[in-house]
Amino acid sequence: MIATASPVTDLADRIRAGSHVSLARGLTLVESRSGVATELLAEIWKDSGRAHVVGVTGPAGSGKSTLVTQMGHEYVERGAKVAILAVDPSSAYSGGAILGDRIRMTELAGRENVFIRSMASRGATGGLSRAVLDGIVLLDAAGYDVVILETVGVGQSEVDVISVAHSVLVVSVPGLGDDIQAIKAGLIEIADIHVVNKADRPGADLTVKQLRESIRLAHRQGGDWNVPILKTTAATGDGVAELLDETAKHRGWMTEHGALREVERRNAATRIRWAAEAIIAERLRPGHRDFDVAVDALIARDEEPRQAAARLLTAMAVNPTRINGRRPL
Amino acid sequence: MIATASPVTDLADRIRAGSHVSLARGLTLVESRSGVATELLAEIWKDSGRAHVVGVTGPAGSGKSTLVTQMGHEYVERGAKVAILAVDPSSAYSGGAILGDRIRMTELAGRENVFIRSMASRGATGGLSRAVLDGIVLLDAAGYDVVILETVGVGQSEVDVISVAHSVLVVSVPGLGDDIQAIKAGLIEIADIHVVNKADRPGADLTVKQLRESIRLAHRQGGDWNVPILKTTAATGDGVAELLDETAKHRGWMTEHGALREVERRNAATRIRWAAEAIIAERLRPGHRDFDVAVDALIARDEEPRQAAARLLTAMAVNPTRINGRRPL
Incomplete structure (x- = not known):
């Protein structure tokens, strides 16, 4: 009963192995759009x-x-x-x-x-x-x-x-x-x-x-x-x-x-856009240092919103590990 | 009658100078959320x-x-x-x-x-x-x-x-x-x-x-x-x-x-998020080389959506001039 892998990996394994209960659980996560769902999808994507x-x-x-x-x-x-x-x-x-x-x-x-x-x-x-x-x-x-x-x-x-x-x-x-x-x-x-x-x-x-x-x-x-x-x-x-x-x-x-392939391309494009929006929503919020600095620069009129946004996207890219960081289940 | 600056700069100048007609035009642009509105706001931000x-x-x-x-x-x-x-x-x-x-x-x-x-x-x-x-x-x-x-x-x-x-x-x-x-x-x-x-x-x-x-x-x-x-x-x-x-x-x-300042911070945060979303929407679409490559990688299961999105944000950051690129009016 001791978990040797992460809970998300476990859930993915059980879904792959054909467990209806785990599949139902996965779909509920997907419906609720929890962060865990993102991890699960990343884990299981290659099998789809x-x-x-x-x-x-x-x-x-x-x-x-x-x-x-x-x-x-x-x-x-x-x-x-x-x-x-x-x-x-x-x-x-x-x-x-x-x-x-x-x-x-x-x-x-x-x-x-x-x-x-x-x-x-x-x-x-x-x-x-x-x-x-x-x-x-x-x-x-x-x-x-x-x-x-x-x-x-x-x-x-x-x-x-x-x-x-x-x-x-x-x-x-x-x-x-x-x-x-x-x-x-x-x-x-x-x-x-x-x-x-x-x-x-x-x-x-x-x-x-x-x-x-x-x-x-x-x-x-x-x-x-x-x-x-x-x-x-x-x-x-x-x-x-x-x-x-x-x-x-x-x-x-x-x-x-x-x-x-055209349908797959269209669906893939949608998936990438949604993932990008999720990353943005996660990183561009008060409490993240880069974001708070940008907010101050905006108020001081040192930058305009689009400039600040572009700079923040750059800052995010410098720290890709933080973008891909996993959270516990 | 020969324009010496860009049309957006002209419009911004006329708004700053107090033209009601130009102000009304600017607000219509803002309401229609055209790309020109973004340029206008970038131009005029420092005066607000x-x-x-x-x-x-x-x-x-x-x-x-x-x-x-x-x-x-x-x-x-x-x-x-x-x-x-x-x-x-x-x-x-x-x-x-x-x-x-x-x-x-x-x-x-x-x-x-x-x-x-x-x-x-x-x-x-x-x-x-x-x-x-x-x-x-x-x-x-x-x-x-x-x-x-x-x-x-x-x-x-x-x-x-x-x-x-x-x-x-x-x-x-x-x-x-x-x-x-x-x-x-x-x-x-x-x-x-x-x-x-x-x-x-x-x-x-x-x-x-x-x-x-x-x-x-x-x-x-x-x-x-x-x-x-x-x-x-x-x-x-x-x-x-x-x-x-x-x-x-x-x-x-x-x-x-x-x-x-708290209200200003909240408004600034909203503005940055919207600007980031606009940049994403503009760049993450078919026809942009990086995006098309990412779509293919996704379909080939070489990447999962979140990875692809993170990589694209990085690629965008490498090309900041393209992010800030102005379009003609």
């Missing part, structure tokens, strides 16, 4: 970078949760380890309620090689995006081959969150004509695969047709990937296998055309 | 630091605008140059409407040595606080002896904005018992002077008594300044001269007890 991150989004009532559950089962059948991160940016407004519709997931959650977690916004949307991005690193390093990122609702926050995924699946449903309009507003541009769920309902073919037209009109970025429109009936599992095939195909295309 | 910043806040209906107008007249009578910055953090919700009750100010605005400006939030409250802090620098450098910072409403945003002032005046009014409760929520702690306006109304003495009790119960920071409660009737001007006397007295006390 293998998982396929699949985003699933769409309006309420489209049956996303059921679809994601079925996808989870199918991935397990195919021998993959699968993690589901259900993100609810709006729960800050609804009072932090956990996602409904979780009951169906209980069975899936009980299976081996499955990990399910809800993540809610505890403040700014930016904070949630960061927690999601960090959470993916932990799940990835824990050996999950696929991380399904499910968002609830359709809005800018959802677009921000989902855009960290390698493959974005947008779910529509027949008979919600106006919702397809809503989707046009922002999701057509980011969809890699369209799913018309509840395809046993009347109007499924019309929805497919409307989506095809929307895709044609949209100026989609991302090269010559031919965005497919798939029909599924999540309740019965119909079309889910084909959806997984198509998702795998998309990943292959992404890798081949350098598009996967 | 003399103005007495007086914050005036309190609930709607307390007659703040009328009071501020009367204070403006009185300051001018005493030979001071006075600027009024009316801040409306809530106008982001009401659709950017300019403050009502501005009609009374028109007469004041017409006087020499007076400058009046409204500032509304165009996004995050943080953005407004920054615009206010930067705006004060411009008004200060333009030679205004007093900058009155008037906020509308009572909330955390108002507290954030008003806390940059040297002297904070909190306005109450008789007969709004519940509003005094609201004031207790956050303004008692930051008030340097209490004003019971509309003191010709019944209940003024009760309001004074309630305030006195609130002050007694509050754990006020800021040493042994004895927070006075003044009665005014802004509509007639009664009590306004005494209010100015008390405000001057507070400034004297602040200077004597090092409290003015």
Whole structure:
């Protein structure tokens, strides 16, 4: 029971070894944005970078949760380890309620090689995006081959969150004509695969047709990937296998055309900026000698704010060990 | 008509020389947070630091605008140059409407040595606080002896904005018992002077008594300044001269007890942090060679995000001229 390594290293080891309890603890640290989370991420970063991150989004009532559950089962059948991160940016407004519709997931959650977690916004949307991005690193390093990122609702926050995924699946449903309009507003541009769920309902073919037209009109970025429109009936599992095939195909295309690397570059850029902001926030505050000196120089009008900031960044660089210094758990 | 200096230097010169048009232009730049604003502030910073910043806040209906107008007249009578910055953090919700009750100010605005400006939030409250802090620098450098910072409403945003002032005046009014409760929520702690306006109304003495009790119960920071409660009737001007006397007295006390310097230190710290964040945002983005190299190192798992960020801050420091580089207007 005597710790031979640091607590953070221990936690990282246990996450790598597949402990669900440690992984859950790590995700809680990431959500709370504690300093320990930064250390944990630094420790575990080199073990990440293998998982396929699949985003699933769409309006309420489209049956996303059921679809994601079925996808989870199918991935397990195919021998993959699968993690589901259900993100609810709006729960800050609804009072932090956990996602409904979780009951169906209980069975899936009980299976081996499955990990399910809800993540809610505890403040700014930016904070949630960061927690999601960090959470993916932990799940990835824990050996999950696929991380399904499910968002609830359709809005800018959802677009921000989902855009960290390698493959974005947008779910529509027949008979919600106006919702397809809503989707046009922002999701057509980011969809890699369209799913018309509840395809046993009347109007499924019309929805497919409307989506095809929307895709044609949209100026989609991302090269010559031919965005497919798939029909599924999540309740019965119909079309889910084909959806997984198509998702795998998309990943292959992404890798081949350098598009996967582009997503990774974008995510890496975001991570570096956030890390830099964290360093700044940590070092540029009263009580740090260099900072206090700069404050005095500013008041004396010996320097202007931008000059002082530039000088402080220099001073920080002279002391890189202090920047990388570890704190105890 | 041939410019001999840079456009930013020209603008700074004209602001220093007292041009209302140039000052208004500078404030618009500051509000829009353009890169030019940063250059302008760097140019003009050394000329600031003399103005007495007086914050005036309190609930709607307390007659703040009328009071501020009367204070403006009185300051001018005493030979001071006075600027009024009316801040409306809530106008982001009401659709950017300019403050009502501005009609009374028109007469004041017409006087020499007076400058009046409204500032509304165009996004995050943080953005407004920054615009206010930067705006004060411009008004200060333009030679205004007093900058009155008037906020509308009572909330955390108002507290954030008003806390940059040297002297904070909190306005109450008789007969709004519940509003005094609201004031207790956050303004008692930051008030340097209490004003019971509309003191010709019944209940003024009760309001004074309630305030006195609130002050007694509050754990006020800021040493042994004895927070006075003044009665005014802004509509007639009664009590306004005494209010100015008390405000001057507070400034004297602040200077004597090092409290003015404390406010300046706090504001300077905020300015340095914002400047550092701006430098980071400017340099840590795709297209900058060092940044692109760091992104690649991150993806290759040669570095983790915090390491990469620390190294980038070092690289920035090696190139300080690039940090301080001026851009053309």
